[in-house]
Amino acid sequence: MEKQYLLDSFNLGDAWRLFKIMAEFVEGFETLTDVYPSVSIFGSARTDPEDKIYKKTELIAKKLAENGFNIITGGGPGIMEAGNKGAIDGGGKSIGLNIHLPMEQTFNAFADTQVEFKYFFVRKVMFVKYAQAYIGMPGGFGTLDEIFEAITLIQTNRIKPFPVILVGSDYWGGLHDWIKKTLLERNLISEEDMDLFRIVDEPDEVVKIIQQTVIT
Secondary structure, eight states: OHHHHHHHHHHHHHHHHHHHHHHHHHHHHHHTTTOOSEEEEEOOTTOOTTSHHHHHHHHHHHHHHHTTOEEEEOSSSTHHHHHHHHHHHTTSOEEEEEEOOTTOOOOOTTOSEEEEESOHHHHHHHHHHTOSEEEEOSOOHHHHHHHHHHHHHHHTTSSOOOOEEEEOHHHHHHHHHHIIIIIITTTSSOGGGGGGOEEEOOHHHHHHHHHHHOOO
16 A cells, blocks of 8 residues: 555656646746747856856857847856857847756856756757757767757757857867767768768857858
């Protein structure tokens, strides 16, 4: 009886959790209805404001905003803060999609449109749904997760193709070589899959690629 009670309680908890998930979807959809066109920027939360990568991110976001694009980030510190700050400086909308984490991540001061999530997968839907391009700055597991999810969705035709741009050949070059020499050579991906992302270094090149492939 005790085992059955615990099972029933678990199932009941799952059912109620669905309403919380639905509420996060609704809040995200309602808040982000007018952010087109937008670019999602990902990167490490640990990057210091004095770091050259922070400053490059800020410059990229500013240039994109000046060219009519809004900026979406994870809303936290580091690269996310740099993206939101650049969006403000460039006159664009600055969107932060924050996530509840054990280390209590808080919104940075430059995200003027804020949505907070408990569930990673709901937040990831918002990044994909409302972005016309992805930019990956140097980052850790979270950055890799977001970038590879987008590449997978494009590869499997689950979403329309959009630019996935990795900034910093010194950082991403080794990953590119591993994908080519390991995945491609073992026929785990196709030759054309290597074109699902691009590695660039200069902010102007990032903006040019997005302008050429996104209709604003």
